[in-house]
Amino acid sequence: MALSAFSFPAHVNWATASDAQKSSSFSSHFLTWGGTNLLCPSQHKLNQVRKRSGGACASLSEMGDYHSQRPTTPLLDTINYPIHMKNLSIKELKQLADEIRSDVIFNVSKTGGHLGSSLGVVELTVALHYVFNAPQDKILWDVGHQSYPHKILTGRRDKMHTIRQTNGLSGFTKRSESEFDCFGTGHSSTTISAGLGMAVGRDLKGRKNNVVAVIGDGAMTAGQAYEAMNNAGYLDSDMIVILNDNKQVSLPTATLDGPIPPVGALSSALSRLQSNRPLRELREVAKGVAKQIGGPMHELAAKVDEYARGMISGSGSTLFEELGLYYIGPVDGHNIDDLTAILKEVKSTKTTGPVLIHVVTEKGRGYPYAEKAADKYHGVAKFDPATGKQFKAKALTQSYTTYFAEALIAEAEVDKDIVAIHAAMGGGTGMNLFLRRFPTRCFDVGIAEQHAVTFAAGLACEGLKPFCAIYSSFMQRAYDQVVHDVDLQKLPVRFAMDRAGLVGADGPTHCGSFDVTFMACLPNMVVMAPSDEAELFHMVATAAAIDDRPSCFRYPRGNGIGVQLPPGNKGIPIEVGKGKTLIEGERVALLGYGTAVQSCLAAASLVQSHGLRLTVADARFCKPLDRALIRSLAKSHEVLITVEEGSIGGFGSHVAQFMALDGLLDGKLKWRPLVLPDRYIDHGSPADQLAEAGLTPSHIAATVFNILGQTREALEIMS
Amino acid sequence: MRCYGFTPIQGSDSRLFHLPTTRLINIPNSNSRFSFSHSSFFTSKLVSATCMPPVSLRTTARAAVNDGLMTEEAAAASGLSFYELLGIPESGSLVDIKQAYKQLARKYHPDVSPPGRAEEYTKRFIRVQEAYEILSDPGRRALYDRDLAKGLHLAFSARRQYQSNEGMEERGEWKNRWQAQLSGLKRRSMNKDADGNLSWGARMRRQRDELANEL
Numbered sequence: 001m002a003l004s005a006f007s008f009p010a011h012v013n014w015a016t017a018s019d020a021q022k023s024s025s026f027s028s029h030f031l032t033w034g035g036t037n038l039l040c041p042s043q044h045k046l047n048q049v050r051k052r053s054g055g056a057c058a059s060l061s062e063m064g065d066y067h068s069q070r071p072t073t074p075l076l077d078t079i080n081y082p083i084h085m086k087n088l089s090i091k092e093l094k095q096l097a098d099e100i101r102s103d104v105i106f107n108v109s110k111t112g113g114h115l116g117s118s119l120g121v122v123e124l125t126v127a128l129h130y131v132f133n134a135p136q137d138k139i140l141w142d143v144g145h146q147s148y149p150h151k152i153l154t155g156r157r158d159k160m161h162t163i164r165q166t167n168g169l170s171g172f173t174k175r176s177e178s179e180f181d182c183f184g185t186g187h188s189s190t191t192i193s194a195g196l197g198m199a200v201g202r203d204l205k206g207r208k209n210n211v212v213a214v215i216g217d218g219a220m221t222a223g224q225a226y227e228a229m230n231n232a233g234y235l236d237s238d239m240i241v242i243l244n245d246n247k248q249v250s251l252p253t254a255t256l257d258g259p260i261p262p263v264g265a266l267s268s269a270l271s272r273l274q275s276n277r278p279l280r281e282l283r284e285v286a287k288g289v290a291k292q293i294g295g296p297m298h299e300l301a302a303k304v305d306e307y308a309r310g311m312i313s314g315s316g317s318t319l320f321e322e323l324g325l326y327y328i329g330p331v332d333g334h335n336i337d338d339l340t341a342i343l344k345e346v347k348s349t350k351t352t353g354p355v356l357i358h359v360v361t362e363k364g365r366g367y368p369y370a371e372k373a374a375d376k377y378h379g380v381a382k383f384d385p386a387t388g389k390q391f392k393a394k395a396l397t398q399s400y401t402t403y404f405a406e407a408l409i410a411e412a413e414v415d416k417d418i419v420a421i422h423a424a425m426g427g428g429t430g431m432n433l434f435l436r437r438f439p440t441r442c443f444d445v446g447i448a449e450q451h452a453v454t455f456a457a458g459l460a461c462e463g464l465k466p467f468c469a470i471y472s473s474f475m476q477r478a479y480d481q482v483v484h485d486v487d488l489q490k491l492p493v494r495f496a497m498d499r500a501g502l503v504g505a506d507g508p509t510h511c512g513s514f515d516v517t518f519m520a521c522l523p524n525m526v527v528m529a530p531s532d533e534a535e536l537f538h539m540v541a542t543a544a545a546i547d548d549r550p551s552c553f554r555y556p557r558g559n560g561i562g563v564q565l566p567p568g569n570k571g572i573p574i575e576v577g578k579g580k581t582l583i584e585g586e587r588v589a590l591l592g593y594g595t596a597v598q599s600c601l602a603a604a605s606l607v608q609s610h611g612l613r614l615t616v617a618d619a620r621f622c623k624p625l626d627r628a629l630i631r632s633l634a635k636s637h638e639v640l641i642t643v644e645e646g647s648i649g650g651f652g653s654h655v656a657q658f659m660a661l662d663g664l665l666d667g668k669l670k671w672r673p674l675v676l677p678d679r680y681i682d683h684g685s686p687a688d689q690l691a692e693a694g695l696t697p698s699h700i701a702a703t704v705f706n707i708l709g710q711t712r713e714a715l716e717i718m719s
Numbered sequence: 720m721r722c723y724g725f726t727p728i729q730g731s732d733s734r735l736f737h738l739p740t741t742r743l744i745n746i747p748n749s750n751s752r753f754s755f756s757h758s759s760f761f762t763s764k765l766v767s768a769t770c771m772p773p774v775s776l777r778t779t780a781r782a783a784v785n786d787g788l789m790t791e792e793a794a795a796a797s798g799l800s801f802y803e804l805l806g807i808p809e810s811g812s813l814v815d816i817k818q819a820y821k822q823l824a825r826k827y828h829p830d831v832s833p834p835g836r837a838e839e840y841t842k843r844f845i846r847v848q849e850a851y852e853i854l855s856d857p858g859r860r861a862l863y864d865r866d867l868a869k870g871l872h873l874a875f876s877a878r879r880q881y882q883s884n885e886g887m888e889e890r891g892e893w894k895n896r897w898q899a900q901l902s903g904l905k906r907r908s909m910n911k912d913a914d915g916n917l918s919w920g921a922r923m924r925r926q927r928d929e930l931a932n933e934l
Contacts, residue, residue, distance in 0.1 A: 328901060
């Protein structure tokens with residue numbers, strides 16, 4: 001696209017007069033008709049005129065070439081740890097930021113990962129490490145997906161090509177990985193709390209380091225951030241909170257049709273903070289008054305200034321001030337001069353109490369494709385840096401997420417009481433598809449799972465049929481609300497838990513291992529799991545039909561297996577508490593729950609060559625269990641193996657409990673459970689993780705052989 | 720040229736428009752010679768004014784009317800908001816806006832204009848494109864709707880006002896603000912741990928300082 005070629009140079013010299021360029025590249029996006037290229041001629045001229053002044057260049061060269069080879073980064077090559085940065089000048093810091101930017105783009109293009117957020121905080125990271133002395137000074141990164149520049153600067157640059165891969169760097173901050181990662185993150189809104197804990201701990205131990213917590217405006221929509229700020233204001237311990245505001249509150253901050261404004265009232269308050277022009281004059285007056293008073297009358301001047309600030313700064317900063325944090329900002333988050341000046345000042349001030357610095361950044365800054373994309377390239381697969389095109393593997397089937405969204409849309413077409421709720425994950429849960437079809441029936445509450453669940457409970461009270469689409473791992477946050485607000489009162493809220501089981505590159509922070517355990521132990525909950533996408537459609541219909549009690553179902557990350565979908569995407573409700581047998585065999589029965597059934601089927605075909613015909617059954621429901629099925633399996637087989645991709649205390653435990661109480665274990669039956677091991681499985685490819693967990697078809701087959709005493713065959717299968 | 724109180728951005732001087740003009744004054748007959756000397760300031764011509772001191776606005780207004788020509792400003796000022804231009808209701812969705820834009824852009828593109836009217840069509844096309852640009856970005860659309868509600872139809876020349884990134888000037892403002900905040904912080908910190916402050920943090924700091932002094 002010829003137009004965009006001209007917009008690259010803007011981001012090389014963005015410190016100087018880049019705004020004109022930026023606005024033109026922004027509007028060139030809309031010039032879908034080549035006709036009136038009002039702005040291109042001037043861009044072209046600027047492009048030719050500007051020459052990079054002396055010194056080694058960052059690799060974002062004038063013509064915006066992005067290399068497929070590693071870009072040249074002469075300054076960054078000399079920096080392994082933050083201490084190597086201390087002697088740099090501001091000009092060199094800017095060059096360093098450029099180099100880090102190109103390094104991040106290069107690395108992520110090779111491995112995939114979180115791009116936009118990392119690009120937005122490059123200058124902030126450089127400024128923080130320049131001013132503060134990690135690891136004595138604690139720098140915490142909320143969620144951690146923007147920590148790629150931080151990792152590059154703290155001794156992990158040579159391992160960046162392994163990020164998010166098996167045995168490689170984690171995609172988030174992790175304490176066991178480096179001493180510079182002071183707190184493990186992955187779920188959002190935890191850094192102010194942790195930072196306050198570290199500040200108080202420092203005070204109790206009599207130490208003198210700084211504590212800096214970086215949190216985004218999206219993470220600020222979660223309640224925990226306010227709980228922490230409230231406590232911080234009360235305790236008055238010295239710490240710095242950096243609010244990284246890029247107006248991206250949900251993921252992605254775009255529907256399928258274009259950008260949407262961020263959800264929530266907080267974002268508009270923050271925007272108001274940024275644009276306070278009408279009150280400028282009042283400010284000038286107030287400053288004049290303060291100047292006149294000035295001199296030795298410190299306190300009076302301070303009072304005047306504070307009063308003026310309170311009047312001028314609008315309601316946003318007053319919120320933070322009321323919570324007890326001293327508000328500074330807004331600050332241009334891409335201007336290293338400003339950032340270092342402010343951070344130095346705050347660092348050198350002796351007793352500050354908690355301070356909040358409001359930094360305004362742009363997600364995806366410095367990479368034109370990311371800036372223009374609606375989702376700002378938040379999470380990308382491997383891509384080609386020169387064109388921005390991602391290499392998405394062609395799959396024959398769609399993801400379970402998409403199937404769920406389509407199933408819900410089909411249900412909502414016939415039943416107008418169905419509404420969908422999600423917590424800032426419109427893309428990840430497929431609810432953007434639902435939003436497009438039913439704009440008034442889809443609710444994005446921001447990063448607030450607790451509120452989402454109780455909100456759904458309220459909706460259910462009024463006779464609506466709410467579907468909460470929340471990741472299994474994020475449901476952990478809302479557990480009390482599930483128990484107390486939904487289950488105890490038996491309100492018919494439906495929980496659709498995506499990303500159940502192992503999730504691959506995101507690692508244990510996003511792993512949904514515990515949802516069967518914590519949902520199935522609740523007295524009134526119906527717990528089910530589909531074994532393939534067709535079953536998913538039926539279970540969505542079943543959940544829609546269950547109107548007298550809460551229900552939930554879980555499905556994994558990944559694509560379907562390719563079975564025939566029900567016509568019109570409309571599933572048929574299944575009878576609650578009914579499983580089904582897929583293969584009739586003898587001696588050994590595999591009772592699977594959820595997509596583990598597919599592994600059982602694969603295991604059955606593996607052992608077939610050894611002359612063993614296994615029975616494979618799909619339990620479908622963990623609660624209420626299909627007792628008849630279990631009884632018949634127990635009575636007609638020697639061995640019963642329950643398989644699930646969940647922790648101990650889940651499906652297998654419920655089966656065992658039932659069998660024990662029913663007397664089925666008093667005879668000759670051998671029962672063995674296959675569950676996720678009692679440790680956290682590190683990030684890696686899904687296949688690697690499954691192997692590490694011991695739940696692959698080979699593992700299942702080996703277990704079968706071991707129980708039957710055929711250990712030779714077991715070893716054979718495993719190698 | 721930086722007029723005091725005016726912003727340097729062209730045509731975006733909202734200060735001028737703080738007075739309550741609700742609807743534009745309709746010029747019944749653009750050919751007649753009206754004298755605007757008494758109620759000059761707030762005529763419809765105001766809409767298309769660029770950043771100029773008050774006097775020349777008046778002059779421009781009078782000049783434009785007296786010429787009796789249907790200038791571009793006159794056309795723009797005759798009350799076409801972006802919504803009317805695109806032919807959609809004010810509550811139109813993004814899809815409606817896109818459709819209207821595509822339709823009109825196809826119609827008014829200079830390449831397909833009838834001969835002789837290319838210039839007029841080009842001007843219309845530019846206005847349509849500007850309308851789309853502003854209405855399709857929710858942030859800028861919100862700003863535009865707000866101004867519309869106040870009764871200001873800022874047309875072509877005012878497009879820069881709605882850019883979300885308002886350039887160096889705003890950043891300069893920010894700098895002043897945070898510099899003042901930093902000095903406030905410094906001032907506050909001098910008195911912060913006075914004995915009257917009983918917060919946990921203050922007590923710990925006093926304790927720490929006492930220990931340091933003892934050593």
